[in-house]
Amino acid sequence: MTIAEIQTILNADFICGEEWRDHEVQTACGSDMMSDVLAFVKNQSVLLTGLVNPQVIRTAEMMDMVCVVFVRGKVPDSAMIALAQQREIALLSTPERMFTACGKLYAAGLGGGVKA
Template sequence: MEEGAMCMDLYNVQKLLQAKVLTGSELMHRQIESCCGSDMMSDVLAFTKRNTLLCTGLTNMQVVRTADMTELSALVFVRGKVPDADIVAAAAENNLPVLATDYTLFEACGILYGAGIRGCSKKE
């Protein structure tokens, strides 16, 4: 982990982002070590690592598939976007907590960065 970075549980993420939990409320104790903000799943595949939180405005099934492949900790949908029921159900089947916030992608990532969460600059 980057110097000065910290871990944070999803309860704190929810509080900081004033987010609604769409699924995975029983997994909110899960720790995140980094955050990735992207609508490009190819970047998520290239740059994320385990225990990463993905903030995105993309609300399709590819987000859940990518999160599963890269072992992300959770998803946060930004800009007030709420995925359809099929996407929420797929996330639940994969034990993937999903939150939604009204903040923009830039704001959500900035809030988390200000709280000590760092980004994913390269694969480990």
């Protein structure tokens, strides 16, 4: 699945990184606890979260994620956007709740990866 397909499935808006819309992604995770993402997530490409702070971008970078989707219509501030652009991480915002967004992506074939 591509980032562009995720954008379509979730009726999301690109905040930044539209130039990476054709980047392929294989897996995703949804969490508001960045400590859980760091501790339990392996080989994920997309992070879905309702948390809007710089730690989200830093966590995504450390985990080699290529895209962050903010749920519930959340939008990061300009400093977060600049950090994501520097790290080449696409940012999207969807009006969907996390449970629904994760379910839609899973139903469309995007898996969660290896079980812990």
